Amino acid sequence: MSEKKYLNKGAFMTEIGKMVVVDENNIEQIVKDPAMQQAMRKQLEVSLPVAEDCVLIQVEYVGVCGSDVHYFHDGACGTFKVREDRDIPFMLGHECAGMVVEVGSKVTHLKKGDRVCCEPSVTCGKCEYCKSGKYNLCNEVVFWATPPVQGCYMKYVPFKADLCYRLPEHVSSRAGALIEPFATGMYAAQKAEITAGSTAVILGSGCIGLMTMLACKARGAGKIIVCDLEDIRLEKARELGADYVINSRNEDPLAKISELTGGKGPDVVFETAGSRFTIAQTAHIAKRGGRIVLVGMSAEEEMTFNFGQIMAKELEIRSLFRYVNLFPASVAVVESGLAEIEKVATHDYDLEDIQQAFEDSVNKKNEVVKAVIRF
Numbered sequence: 001m002s003e004k005k006y007l008n009k010g011a012f013m014t015e016i017g018k019m020v021v022v023d024e025n026n027i028e029q030i031v032k033d034p035a036m037q038q039a040m041r042k043q044l045e046v047s048l049p050v051a052e053d054c055v056l057i058q059v060e061y062v063g064v065c066g067s068d069v070h071y072f073h074d075g076a077c078g079t080f081k082v083r084e085d086r087d088i089p090f091m092l093g094h095e096c097a098g099m100v101v102e103v104g105s106k107v108t109h110l111k112k113g114d115r116v117c118c119e120p121s122v123t124c125g126k127c128e129y130c131k132s133g134k135y136n137l138c139n140e141v142v143f144w145a146t147p148p149v150q151g152c153y154m155k156y157v158p159f160k161a162d163l164c165y166r167l168p169e170h171v172s173s174r175a176g177a178l179i180e181p182f183a184t185g186m187y188a189a190q191k192a193e194i195t196a197g198s199t200a201v202i203l204g205s206g207c208i209g210l211m212t213m214l215a216c217k218a219r220g221a222g223k224i225i226v227c228d229l230e231d232i233r234l235e236k237a238r239e240l241g242a243d244y245v246i247n248s249r250n251e252d253p254l255a256k257i258s259e260l261t262g263g264k265g266p267d268v269v270f271e272t273a274g275s276r277f278t279i280a281q282t283a284h285i286a287k288r289g290g291r292i293v294l295v296g297m298s299a300e301e302e303m304t305f306n307f308g309q310i311m312a313k314e315l316e317i318r319s320l321f322r323y324v325n326l327f328p329a330s331v332a333v334v335e336s337g338l339a340e341i342e343k344v345a346t347h348d349y350d351l352e353d354i355q356q357a358f359e360d361s362v363n364k365k366n367e368v369v370k371a372v373i374r375f
């Protein structure tokens with residue numbers, strides 16, 4: 001076999017709930033189906049030279065996102081479904097950081113050896129949304145690990161250079177992989193118009209809730225109250241600076257929040273759990289004239305919401321989809337030390353142990369807050 005400059009390896013979901021790690025030399029030993037072998041080979045193939053507007057990244061860390069876990073466990077996330085005939089073997093992963101090892105001929109802002117994090121959405125650049133700076137709403141978006149688009153759980157990933165953001169020297173690649181969910185938290189805090197002293201309630205202390213909290217704190221928020229059902233997640237919120245935490249299993253969150261805010265309610269309530277119960281709570285929690293920011297995505301599209309409260313309290317409801325124009329600011333906030341996003345990740349796994357990482361993310365919600373894969 002001729003020597004390849006980059007011997008690629010990666011993890012593929014070969015059926016719901018099953019991950020297989022292969023490299024370009026052992027695919028035939030590990031999977032038997034020729035069509036499967038061919039699809040893996042195609043995904044792992046590194047063609048040189050890289051395209052003029054791309055770089056080749058040697059991946060160092062990739063986060064395990066809630067959406068990855070949904071595809072792994074349920075074969076679907078919201079309206080996106082993994083289709084056996086089209087998508088299997090499916091490579092998950094979209095929260096990526098690593099080192100640039102090849103640079104396309106027209107790329108000027110990056111060089112070999114730079115470490116970068118990646119914004120995983122390639123948009124058309126031509127539509128109304130792209131042109132008006134709302135590219136997160138582009139209908140033509142190609143987003144890693146969203147069927148039929150493959151993800152980045154592999155050692156070498158070619159990617160558009162303009163979506164790769166250089167990491168400063170003292171921002172680790174592990175933190176770099178967490179910039180993607182942090183950008184969602186930053187967008188939530190921006191939509192909420194959090195300013196110095198704002199009070200906020202965050203319903204759901206998973207990765208996205210924690211990132212939202214860190215983004216609020218970076219903007220100078222005052223009192224922050226976090227609710228969840230798992231003590232370990234609330235402990236994490238406390239460690240990262242929550243002023244009060246409430247386990248909604250043991251305590252009535254509405255009564256406790258009212259008490260903690262002197263009967264007034266917070267300026268903003270963020271829904272980051274994606275549950276019909278927390279979505280229903282938002283209208284009762286926000287103060288008169290306050291704001292509700294919907295971040296979590298429920299599996300159900302229609303649910304009960306108290307519009308009487310919304311009207312009587314003149315509440316404002318905002319929602320958001322991913323993030324827009326926020327990677328540079330997210331990196332800058334982390335560099336400045338205003339948000340210790342690395343602490344959100346609680347468990348590191350080698351690529352070879354990715355099956356375990358996903359099983360633990362599904363089965364041990366009271367232990368694993370956020371897993372990352374190390375290459």
Ligand SMILES: NC(=O)c1ccc[n+]([C@@H]2O[C@H](COP(=O)([O-])OP(=O)(O)OC[C@H]3O[C@@H](n4cnc5c(N)ncnc54)[C@H](O)[C@@H]3O)[C@@H](O)[C@H]2O)c1
Pocket residue numbers: 065066067184203204205206207208209227228229230233248272273274275277278294295296297298320321322323369
């Ligand atoms: N709007 C966007 O662009 C965007 C981007 C990323 C993720 N999301 C969504 O954000 C949500 C959170 O993502 P995540 O990765 O943090 O998921 P996660 O599952 O790790 O976190 C959700 C948390 O909510 C808690 N929770 C569930 N029911 C609750 C209840 N009744 N009261 C209090 N807490 C409760 C869970 O215990 C968990 O800790 C998901 O719905 C995800 O789809 C949205």
Ligand SMILES: [Zn+2]
Pocket residue numbers: 065066067094095180181
């Ligand atoms: Zn993600």
Ligand SMILES: [Zn+2]
Pocket residue numbers: 123124125126127128129130131135138139140
């Ligand atoms: Zn577009």
